[in-house]
Each structure stands twice: as C-alpha cells, then as structure tokens.
Amino acid sequence: MLKRLMFSQKAAPYLFVLPFVLTFGIFWAFPLGRSVIMSGQNILPGQVENVGFANYERLFGDRLFWLAMGNSLRYTILTLVLLIPIPLFLAVLVNSKIGSPRLKAFFKSAMFIPALTSVVVAGIVFRLMFSESSTALMNQIIGVFGLEPTKWLKNDLTGLAALLIVALWRWTGVNMMYFLAGLQSIPQEYYEAADLDGASRWQQFRYVTLPQLRPTLIYVVTISVYGGMAMFLESFMLWGGNNSPQNIGLTIVGYLYRQGIEKNDLGYASAVGVVLLVVILAINLTQLSFNGMFRKEATR
Known part of the structure; x- marks a missing residue:
C-alpha cells in the first residue's frame, strides 16, 4: 500500500511537499496564529x-516602543546603505580578471569567516574593542x-557606529557571495x-551588470531589511545585556524580549511582535512592488 502510494503519480507530489508543509x-x-491570539490577551500565571x-492601544502610546522602532529603522536603513554597494563593489573586483585566482580564493574565504x-x-x-578605556x-x-x-557605547552616534561596524564585519562577506x-x-x-x-567598463556595469543582477539585488535587499529589523543579539552582546545607556542600543526585538521575557508580559510582547511583522511585510512588499516583482510580463 505504502509502496503503491509513493510511486503514484497523483500522490507523489503531495508526499514530496509534505515535509515543507509540516x-x-x-x-x-501555528506560532504566528498563536501570537495574534495572545496579543489580545492579558496573560498572568494561571x-x-x-x-x-x-x-x-497601550503599544501605540508607549514612548519606549517608538524609540526602539526608530533605532531599528535607523539601523536597517544605514545597513542597506552600507551592505549593498560595498559587497557589490568587492564582488565585481573578485569577479574581474584582475589579480591572482589563489589570492581571490583566499579573500573570499577570509570574508566569509565572520x-x-x-x-x-x-x-x-x-x-572590548569599543571599551572607553584608553588602551581599547x-x-x-x-x-x-x-x-x-x-566612550563609544555611551553615546548615541558612536554606539550606532559600533553596531554598523559589527554588521559590516559580519555580513559583508555573505552579501558579497550572493552578488558574486x-x-x-x-x-x-x-x-x-x-x-x-x-561600451566602456562603466557602461557595461550600468547597462549589463546591474539589470542582470536585479533578482540578486532584490533578494539581498529583502533579507537585509529582515535582518536589520530583527537584529537583537549583536546589540545584546555589544552592551553586555538589554539595558544600554538611555536605551541607545534598544532594538524593537530587544524591546519585545524585555516585555515578554524580562517582564513576563507575554500578551503585550505578542502585540509588539505582530506589529513588527506587519512593518517588515509592509517594507518588503513595498520594495518588491517598486522593483516590479508583482507585474505580469507582457505577452505577445
């Protein structure tokens, strides 16, 4: 029975997609649906x-929520500004005919290690690198x-700069590999x-490379938006906890963690998570629509 089912032309496709569906x-x-339900509840022990x-209603009147959302949006925008052109430039260099193949292979490996x-x-x-000590x-x-x-981690701009340097160190190699x-x-x-x-080199890059790289660019932008808005652990480790001076390192996921885990207010934390999901979807759907991903190809 099982053997016949597996080799059935009608049933086989469903069996192959079943692991993904589950x-x-x-x-x-299920977690998303549960979070939506919990966002309308006040959950106490028992x-x-x-x-x-x-x-x-409480969330939209919460000053700290808007501060965390602003920090995450600012971080996301700046990572997009840095983590799109710089990896693309490096990928073009590595893909060019200039330089030793062995040196390029070593460079790619070194960039991906972070x-x-x-x-x-x-x-x-x-x-430790950004410590306020004079020997840092x-x-x-x-x-x-x-x-x-x-005092790098006690000022808003220098703290943001430290976060951006961590992001550059960690993700430049990954995005470079996508572009490559x-x-x-x-x-x-x-x-x-x-x-x-x-055509000159610049014209080839502008009229050949960029149009052909469009799907890759859209993908990298999409995952970068998600990564920027979902950033938490880098900030948590950089400040040694979820309580940075004047909340300069507090991200929206950090705020969700503070409410749900540290304060055990799961209902309110679920509301934060639902709003965060809506914001990420809105940004990504907007940029996908702007890039023509939902347009139908013209048919002849």
Whole structure:
C-alpha cells in the first residue's frame, strides 16, 4: 500500500511537499496564529484574560516602543546603505580578471569567516574593542590622530557606529557571495557584445551588470531589511545585556524580549511582535512592488 502510494503519480507530489508543509505549519503558521491570539490577551500565571485591542492601544502610546522602532529603522536603513554597494563593489573586483585566482580564493574565504563566527564571541570581542578605556583598540586608533578616548557605547552616534561596524564585519562577506553568484550567472556573451559596441567598463556595469543582477539585488535587499529589523543579539552582546545607556542600543526585538521575557508580559510582547511583522511585510512588499516583482510580463 505504502509502496503503491509513493510511486503514484497523483500522490507523489503531495508526499514530496509534505515535509515543507509540516515545517511551515508547525514552526511558522501555528506560532504566528498563536501570537495574534495572545496579543489580545492579558496573560498572568494561571490566568488568561481577553482584553481586545488594549495591548495595541497601550503599544501605540508607549514612548519606549517608538524609540526602539526608530533605532531599528535607523539601523536597517544605514545597513542597506552600507551592505549593498560595498559587497557589490568587492564582488565585481573578485569577479574581474584582475589579480591572482589563489589570492581571490583566499579573500573570499577570509570574508566569509565572520558569518561562521559565534555572535556571542564576536560581541564580547567588539565590546572590548569599543571599551572607553584608553588602551581599547578603537581609542588607540583615534589616538593616532590626536583625538581623546571616546566612550563609544555611551553615546548615541558612536554606539550606532559600533553596531554598523559589527554588521559590516559580519555580513559583508555573505552579501558579497550572493552578488558574486549573480555575477557569475551573467552570460559572457553580453559583455562581448557590449565591448564590440564600444561600451566602456562603466557602461557595461550600468547597462549589463546591474539589470542582470536585479533578482540578486532584490533578494539581498529583502533579507537585509529582515535582518536589520530583527537584529537583537549583536546589540545584546555589544552592551553586555538589554539595558544600554538611555536605551541607545534598544532594538524593537530587544524591546519585545524585555516585555515578554524580562517582564513576563507575554500578551503585550505578542502585540509588539505582530506589529513588527506587519512593518517588515509592509517594507518588503513595498520594495518588491517598486522593483516590479508583482507585474505580469507582457505577452505577445
């Protein structure tokens, strides 16, 4: 019976997609639905009270929520500004005919290693690097230029700069690999034709490389938006906890963690999570629509 079912042309497709459906339902759809329900409840030990939209009303009047959301949005925008052009430039260099193949292979491996490094270990190292001590690495670097030691993690702008440096260190190599894969999928004939037409290197990049890289660019932007808005552990480890000075390192996920885990207010934390999901979906659907991902191809 089972053998006949597995080799059935009608049943086989459903059997192949069943693992995905189960994984999606158990680890995404069910938790999401449960979170939506919990966002309308006041959950206490041994007691659950339905409160309707009270958690959302409280949330939109919560100054700390808007501060955390602003921190996450600012971080996300700046990571997009840095983690799109810089990895793309590096990928173009690695994909070019300039340089030794062995050196390029070593460079790719070296750039990807930070993504394999534990965020906990990296956070501790960067916390020591950005320490306010005069012997800390970053203070020694600015000391070369005659500047006084800075309390990096106690000021808003310098704390944000530290977070961005961690993001650059960790994700530049990953995004470079995505772009490199996209570049290597572009047929070489396109460049040969452009070269015969007298196109310069910049014109080839603008009119051949960028249009052909569009799907990769859209993918990298999409995952970067999610990664920026979902960032938590880097901030947690950089400040050694979820309580940074004047909440300069508090992200929206950190605020969710504070309410749900530290204060045990699961109903309110669920409301924060639902709003965060809506914000991420709105941003990504907007940029996908702007890039024409939902347009139907013209048919002849």
